[in-house]
Every structure is written in structure tokens, then in C-alpha cells.
Amino acid sequence: MPKTFRDLAAANRRNSTLLISAMVLFCIAVGGVLGGGLGGEEGLSVGLAGGVVAALVFCLIGWYGGVSTLMSFHGAQEISKADSPQLFNVVEELAIAGGLPMPRIFIIDTDAPNAFATGTSPQTAAVAITTGLLAKLDRDELQGVMAHELSHVRNFDIRYSMLMATLAGGIVLLSEIVLRAGLISGGRRRSGRDSGNAQIVLLLIGVVLSILAPLITSLIELAMSRQREYLADASAVELTRNPRGLASALHKLSGDTTPMEYSKAAESMFIVNPKVGLRGGSDDLFSTHPPIEERIRRLLAMQH
Secondary structure, three states: OOOOHHHHHHHHHHHHHHHHHHHHHHHHHHHHHHHHHHHHHHHHHHHHHHHHHHHHHHHHHHHHHHHHHHHHHOOOEEOOOOOOHHHHHHHHHHHHHHOOOOOEEEEEOOOOOOEEEEOOOHHHOEEEEEHHHHHHOOHHHHHHHHHHHHHHHHOOHHHHHHHHHHHHHHHHHHHHHHHHHHHHHOOOOOOOHHHHHHHHHHHHHHHHHHHHHHHHHHHHHHHHHHHHHHHHHHHHHHHHOOHHHHHHHHHHHHHOOOOOOOOHHHHHHEOOOOOOOOOOOOOOOOOOOOOHHHHHHHHHOOOO
16 A cells, blocks of 8 residues: 555654664764773773763754754844745745744845755744745745745654754764774773773774764765655645645756855755755765755656
């Protein structure tokens, strides 16, 4: 039996929860390897406890400080309805259609057309839109883009993206510590041959983990990001009943060559890759977004 949109959305939330859990466990494991490599059995216990604390701290940073940090980095300014009545009307209509609270709306002053949503829940959600997007899209296209972003809110992708980005950054930081500790302590042996050998093995494992961790976390994050974009596109059509609006917007955005400054951590959150030359997306493992041609093809196939 073919899966319905709600089935896919539920599967997306389950997969996101599992991946966040896996990232937390990975963070704890890196801490354990670091502690065990430097301090034997006692160090292993301390390292595991430190990994738990680190994972908790990273999650709290993403949960409570992620929105303000991202908006501040991009120079985004919160606006009111008087600043952009049409934009507010579009977002209000879509929020009502999707049964969502009205998100906070921010504007990024850049000619590059793009947008992203962030937050940890529909109640804390915020959407950021560039001035270039407002200037270059008509109302139907704007509606399609905003429906896509609110779909990320509705599907709780924003929570996953925020926590994933924070944990990924934290794991990279811990891995760097493991790598440096391994290089500094390599070859040292504690008292007792067996204990010394075990510590050396743990340090070697830590060095390997420190090299592979950034790659593994990036691949997990990017693969899930591409699938979330397809789902958000489909959800946007459910809200607007107009696949052509979003399809036309994606065509315009992917072809735009205006450069923009952006946070690497937020790269996968934008509706199209903010980097010039990569806005058309790709099936490549290291692509943050699926091919625009395929997204447009799927959207147009939804026309009745």
C-alpha cells in the first residue's frame, strides 16, 4: 500500500529522533574514548560522564540559544506586519491552514533570494526571508516558499536541524580534543604493560574516531536534509494546492547568482543551498539539497 503524506511525516519524525539519539550516543562514546585513553578504567568512567554532560550542554545550547544565534549571525531583523503586510498575510494564511501558531518573521538584508525556518517547536518557530526573495518572487511563488518553510515547522524538522547542527559541532570539537590528546600522549605507557597497551589502543581508536566523526556526522545530516526537502515540498503543496508556485520559485532561486554570507551550520536549513554554484542541488553524498530539477518534477507531478 502506498504511503500517505502523514505516514511519511511520521516516519520522518521517528528517523529524526533515532538519529539525534545516535548522535548523543556518539558524543558520549567519543568522551569515553578520550577518558579511557588518557586515564585507563577510571578515566573511561570520567570520560563517559563527561560525554553525557557535553551532549546535554550542546543540546541545551541548541534548544535555548539556537534561534537568536542563527538570526544574529545572518544579521536578521525581526519585523512587524506594518513592515511587510503582504508577507505577513501570506504567512498568516498558511499558519491557519496548517494549524500552526504564527511564527516570528525576520528579514535578512541581501539581494540573494533565500529563506529558512528554525526553532525547536511550532511555538518557538521563526522564519527568515531575504530582501532579495521578497523583491524577486511574485505572491504565488512567495506563498510556495513560505509553505515549504512552515512545513519544516509542521514536520518538526526545525528541531532536528537545530539539535543536529549543535551536536555535530560538539562532536567535531570533542574529536579535535581526542586527536590532540592522542598525538600528545601517543607512545606513553602507564604503569603495567596491559594497562598501557589498553590505553594506547583506546587512543588509536580515538584518533580514528576524531578523523571519521566529522565525515560521518556530515553524511548523516546531509542525507536526512535531502529527504526532508522532498517531504517539505510535498507538504507545501498540501497547504497551498498550487504546486506551480513553489516550482516556479525553486527555478528562480536555483538560477540566481547573487552571493550571500551565511553560517555553515545553517547551510542545510535554507530552501536552496546559499552557496553560488550549488543552488541547483545534487544527488551527491555531500550535497545539502536534492536536485532542483527533480524537486520541480515531483511538484508538477502533483497537479490534478
